Amino acid sequence: xxxxxxxxxxxxxxxxxxxxxxxxxxxxxxxxxxxxxxxxxxxxxxxxxxxxxxxxxxxxxxxxxxxxxxxxxxxxxxxxxxxxxxxxxxxxxxxxxxxxxxxxxxxxxxxx
Amino acid sequence: xxxxxxxxxxxxxxxxxxxxxxxxxxxxxxxxxxxxxxxxxxxxxxxxxxxxxxxxxxxxxxxxxxxxxxxxxxxxxxxxxxxxxxxxxxxxxxxxxxxxxxxxxxxxxxxxxxxxxxxxxxxxxxxxxxxxxxxxxxxxxxxxxxxxxxxxxxxxxxxxxxxxxxxxxxxxxxxxxxxxxxxxxxxxxxxxxxxxxxxxxxxxxxxxxxxxxxxxxxxxxxxxxxxxxxxxxxxxxxxxxxxxxxxxxxxxxxxxxxxxxxxxxxxxxxxxxxxxxxxxxxxxxxxxxxxxxxxxxxxxxxxxxxxxxxxxxxxxxxxxxxxxxxxxxxxxxxxxxxxxxxxxxxxxxxxxxxxxxxxxxxxxxxxxxxxxxxxxxxxxxxxxxxxxxxxxxxxxxxxxxxxxxxxxxxxxxxxxxxxxxxxxxxxxxxxxxxxxxxxxxxxxxxxxxxxxxxxxxxxxxxxxxxxx
Numbered sequence: 001x002x003x004x005x006x007x008x009x010x011x012x013x014x015x016x017x018x019x020x021x022x023x024x025x026x027x028x029x030x031x032x033x034x035x036x037x038x039x040x041x042x043x044x045x046x047x048x049x050x051x052x053x054x055x056x057x058x059x060x061x062x063x064x065x066x067x068x069x070x071x072x073x074x075x076x077x078x079x080x081x082x083x084x085x086x087x088x089x090x091x092x093x094x095x096x097x098x099x100x101x102x103x104x105x106x107x108x109x110x111x112x
Numbered sequence: 113x114x115x116x117x118x119x120x121x122x123x124x125x126x127x128x129x130x131x132x133x134x135x136x137x138x139x140x141x142x143x144x145x146x147x148x149x150x151x152x153x154x155x156x157x158x159x160x161x162x163x164x165x166x167x168x169x170x171x172x173x174x175x176x177x178x179x180x181x182x183x184x185x186x187x188x189x190x191x192x193x194x195x196x197x198x199x200x201x202x203x204x205x206x207x208x209x210x211x212x213x214x215x216x217x218x219x220x221x222x223x224x225x226x227x228x229x230x231x232x233x234x235x236x237x238x239x240x241x242x243x244x245x246x247x248x249x250x251x252x253x254x255x256x257x258x259x260x261x262x263x264x265x266x267x268x269x270x271x272x273x274x275x276x277x278x279x280x281x282x283x284x285x286x287x288x289x290x291x292x293x294x295x296x297x298x299x300x301x302x303x304x305x306x307x308x309x310x311x312x313x314x315x316x317x318x319x320x321x322x323x324x325x326x327x328x329x330x331x332x333x334x335x336x337x338x339x340x341x342x343x344x345x346x347x348x349x350x351x352x353x354x355x356x357x358x359x360x361x362x363x364x365x366x367x368x369x370x371x372x373x374x375x376x377x378x379x380x381x382x383x384x385x386x387x388x389x390x391x392x393x394x395x396x397x398x399x400x401x402x403x404x405x406x407x408x409x410x411x412x413x414x415x416x417x418x419x420x421x422x423x424x425x426x427x428x429x430x431x432x433x434x435x436x437x438x439x440x441x442x443x444x445x446x447x448x449x450x451x452x453x454x455x456x457x458x459x460x461x462x463x464x465x466x467x468x469x470x471x472x473x474x475x476x477x478x479x480x481x482x483x484x485x486x487x488x489x490x491x492x493x494x495x496x497x498x499x500x501x502x503x504x505x506x507x508x509x510x511x512x513x514x515x516x517x518x519x520x521x522x523x524x525x526x527x528x529x530x531x532x533x534x535x536x537x538x539x540x541x542x543x544x545x546x547x548x549x550x551x552x553x554x555x556x557x558x559x560x561x562x563x564x565x566x567x568x569x570x571x572x573x574x575x576x577x578x579x580x
Binding site: 004007010011014015016017018019021022023024025026027028029030031032033034035036037038039040041042043044045046047048049050051052053054055056057060061063064065066067068069070071072073074075076077078079080081082083084085086087088089 | 128129131132133135136137138141142144145146148149152155156158159160163166167168169171172175176178179180182183184186187188190192195196198199202203205206208209210212213215216217219220223239333334337340341343344345347348349351353354355356357358359360361362363364365366367369370373374377459461462464466467468469471472475476478486
């Protein structure tokens with residue numbers, strides 16, 4: 001089997017897996033799901049590291065470093081923000097009794 | 113690439129599949145996200161372990177540290193109400209990174225060909241070049257398009273559709289230019305053509321998103337998210353890297369699917385959302401304030417109405433979150449429940465600024481799950497309901513979605529608040545909602561308006577109910 005066909009096979013199978021894994025998701029989780037998927041494509045960081053690490057052209061290194069910064073923001077920020085959202089969905093009942101959170105009322109990131 | 117590295121890459125790819133699978137259910141979502149983060153981290157550490165003589169190490173590590181600080185800082189600081197624009201921003205920088213990586217790949221391929229001794233066959237595989245051209249264009253579309261969606265949601269610019277004469281022509285010209293430049297990249301690759309293609313992509317992204325208005329913007333974010341995924345997959349093909357290929361394809365496929373699901377929840381087609389304004393302003397709302405008479409009441413009246421009802425349904429909207437009134441609302445509901453009133457929250461799938469956004473906002477206010485009822489389950493209950501309390505929502509209860517063919521939200525399934533015996537709107541002013549259209553329900557004889565800041569109003573209503 002030629003290499004191109006191998007790649008095409010992986011691609012097509014991934015499409016099916018991608019559609020399959022999210023096909024039953026309820027709209028409750030659409031926002032975190034979008035944000036989580038968003039974080040996953042930040043793995044382009046890997047490509048940015050590889051191309052930057054293999055060139056000596058000054059301009060190319062500069063462009064590569066910009067790509068690394070952008071991709072890292074995408075990846076790290078995406079996972080952290082998704083976790084922040086999901087944390088609120090999976091809170092434990094007894095840990096926080098009725099009077100939950102700071103009484104300021106402005107809990108939407110207000111504490112930070 | 114050593115075999116063990118390929119195997120670890122495979123594991124990381126499986127990690128991404130598990131991450132998406134986990135994110136599809138509330139119980140497994142957090143674990144899934146953590147698995148995804150771990151897989152991405154491992155995948156990005158690998159090059160440092162197996163690539164001989166990886167150059168510019170200190171600079172690369174410095175850039176990673178800088179990006180990590182930026183990402184964590186942004187992610188920790190963002191308010192839950194601003195989540196859609198944050199996702200847009202992260203997606204944009206990801207798309208930009210993919211486009212830059214593609215430019216560098218091309219640069220490297222050209223350098224290799226140039227370095228070959230004369231006489232040796234020096235052609236770059238056409239498919240690699242096509243994938244590179246694709247990433248250059250789509251990555252930059254995603255970058256500039258996402259920045260516009262960010263600006264719209266952050267209200268740095270109008271959230272209404274921006275259309276100008278000649279837009280369709282400019283649109284068509286850019287598509288033709290992109291096709292020609294892509295073909296040229298395959299036949300006669302050069303960095304100059306690559307840069308022009310990148311610029312065309314940036315312009316195209318702007319023109320693609322500018323005509324999209326208000327409530328449709330989140331759908332576009334989801335679509336651009338899928339675009340970025342596909343560019344990462346194309347990058348994986350050129351770099352022969354399975355994690356990029358599988359990860360990117362997963363996001364591309366699931367993102368496209370999610371976009372279709374959301375469009376369905378809004379009763380619209382994706383093409384209508386993207387190009388509706390080009391065809392004659394179908395995402396264009398009036399945005400005007402009416403001076404027709406409405407019935408308004410004081411907080412005491414609303415308090416009494418609620419306290420002596422048997423059945424109350426609350427329709428929360430984005431305005432609730434902006435006023436930071438979630439906690440006061442939860443307190444009010446607790447008091448009503450203690451009085452024996454049956455209270456539920458009716459959650460429209462696209463309440464807020466993004467599908468599922470309202471669930472995130474209410475989860476933050478620690479509203480118990482069991483009280484949140486999805487639209488399809490609660491719609492038949494409205495006709496048996498004494499009072500519907502609409503807090504900061506508008507479009508999701510607007511009967512125009514059923515009755516007015518020309519309305520931008522026509523066809524969107526709505527909450528049947530109009531069937532209840534009484535409707536109380538908590539509103540700041542008569543300004544129309546996000547979709548920019550007037551709500552006929554406001555003028556019905558059964559409807560009462562309580563003007564003011566939602567947190568303030570709810571506080572007063574709460575006091576009244578407590579004193580009864």
